[in-house]
Amino acid sequence: MSSSQSLEKVCIIGSGNWGTAVAKIVGNNVTRFPHIDSKVMMWVFEEQVDGTPLTEVINTRHENTKYLPGIQLPANVVAEPNLLKAARDATLLIFVLPHQFIRHTCVELRGHIRPNAKAISLVKGLDTHDGGLDLVSNVIADELSKPSGSSSTNGNGRTDRLDVSILSGANIANEIAQEKFSETTIGYRIEQNGRLFHDLFNTSYFRVNIVNDPSGVELCGALKNVVALGAGFVDGLDLGDNTKAAIIRIGLMEMMRIAQYVDPSVRDATFFESCGIADVITTCYGGRNRRIAEAFVRTGLPFDDLEKEMLNGQKLQGTSTCLKVCQFLRERQLSQEFPLFTTIYNICFQGLPPDHITQFPLPHLSKM
Numbered sequence: 001m002s003s004s005q006s007l008e009k010v011c012i013i014g015s016g017n018w019g020t021a022v023a024k025i026v027g028n029n030v031t032r033f034p035h036i037d038s039k040v041m042m043w044v045f046e047e048q049v050d051g052t053p054l055t056e057v058i059n060t061r062h063e064n065t066k067y068l069p070g071i072q073l074p075a076n077v078v079a080e081p082n083l084l085k086a087a088r089d090a091t092l093l094i095f096v097l098p099h100q101f102i103r104h105t106c107v108e109l110r111g112h113i114r115p116n117a118k119a120i121s122l123v124k125g126l127d128t129h130d131g132g133l134d135l136v137s138n139v140i141a142d143e144l145s146k147p148s149g150s151s152s153t154n155g156n157g158r159t160d161r162l163d164v165s166i167l168s169g170a171n172i173a174n175e176i177a178q179e180k181f182s183e184t185t186i187g188y189r190i191e192q193n194g195r196l197f198h199d200l201f202n203t204s205y206f207r208v209n210i211v212n213d214p215s216g217v218e219l220c221g222a223l224k225n226v227v228a229l230g231a232g233f234v235d236g237l238d239l240g241d242n243t244k245a246a247i248i249r250i251g252l253m254e255m256m257r258i259a260q261y262v263d264p265s266v267r268d269a270t271f272f273e274s275c276g277i278a279d280v281i282t283t284c285y286g287g288r289n290r291r292i293a294e295a296f297v298r299t300g301l302p303f304d305d306l307e308k309e310m311l312n313g314q315k316l317q318g319t320s321t322c323l324k325v326c327q328f329l330r331e332r333q334l335s336q337e338f339p340l341f342t343t344i345y346n347i348c349f350q351g352l353p354p355d356h357i358t359q360f361p362l363p364h365l366s367k368m
Ligand SMILES: NC(=O)C1=CN([C@@H]2O[C@H](COP(=O)(O)OP(=O)(O)OC[C@H]3O[C@@H](n4cnc5c(N)ncnc54)[C@H](O)[C@@H]3O)[C@@H](O)[C@H]2O)C=CC1
Pocket: 014, 015, 016, 017, 018, 019, 020, 044, 045, 046, 067, 096, 097, 098, 099, 101, 105, 122, 123, 124, 125, 171, 172, 173, 174, 313, 314, 315, 316, 317
């Protein structure tokens, strides 16, 4: 095997606001490691920007003018519109797409990734499966480890399950792209892979901590987006900081309990990592879910219209996560135990007036 074949090779699957900020970090970091190829492939869902393909804009200007304007990318980040071409040589796959695009992207990739590939998901959202909630990391592992045809191996020539770590934290992409200090959390199943991804992402301004609680890290990232909608309603109603702090506190308590219903192995301690309380706070102050929920109250327009008008192609993750989580709770007769999540759902989807955000009954304390 030649030395270039034995190098780890990185492919970033996604090129939105966070995907592009991450490309800057990873593109710079790989040049420090002799065992990692310095070329970083980035799959771009192709679109025209002022009449030019976005991939061409990125590869000539080294800037994603649509999703992360004003930030220079390292020249070793190569934008590629063909998914299979982007990922075919990669041993380190970084998934950073809005959650609604994950499954079909993985189905397209099935049978086309390297047998020794490892993955990490930066996606904050959830999927559904047979009436239950499915973690995005499971969707990625399931879809990319499924047998194709009757072969005893799967289409990628691998017999084992793809290992998928999780990265999630208080990480507003624009701030990190400007190298403002923040922390993040990697949840690993296989410690060696957690350490490998730690090295790929860690910088002086983006401090990575690794924990052996992948489901906890992932559920934090998905569920906090629902709490952020509640914070946006508070802002839209001009209710002030004490009310927002209450929403954050109650939201965190409900997140911890929902996580237990989804995966009882989730650890409470994970909620005190960057992926937990810190991400709830940052998203409830600076995130897109908060901003659109505030506009929902002030304008009365539907979320879909506001997303199109205000986000320039970026995607909201909170509303569809709220729908899936509250359906999961309802089917298990658990809604009454989660009054904040249920109220947010009723405001988003059932026409409940937003001022009900502070009018829900408190659950019995012994249940918290
Ligand atoms: N933006 C942020 O500050 C952060 C985002 N995240 C999470 O990262 C994930 C990705 O978010 P962003 O990078 O911000 O994306 P984004 O919301 O900025 O951009 C949307 C992306 O979806 C792509 N897209 C549109 N239609 C598609 C299709 N049919 N198939 C595949 N891709 C399609 C667009 O090309 C674009 O790259 C989300 O789960 C988000 O919650 C996590 C931390 C921070």
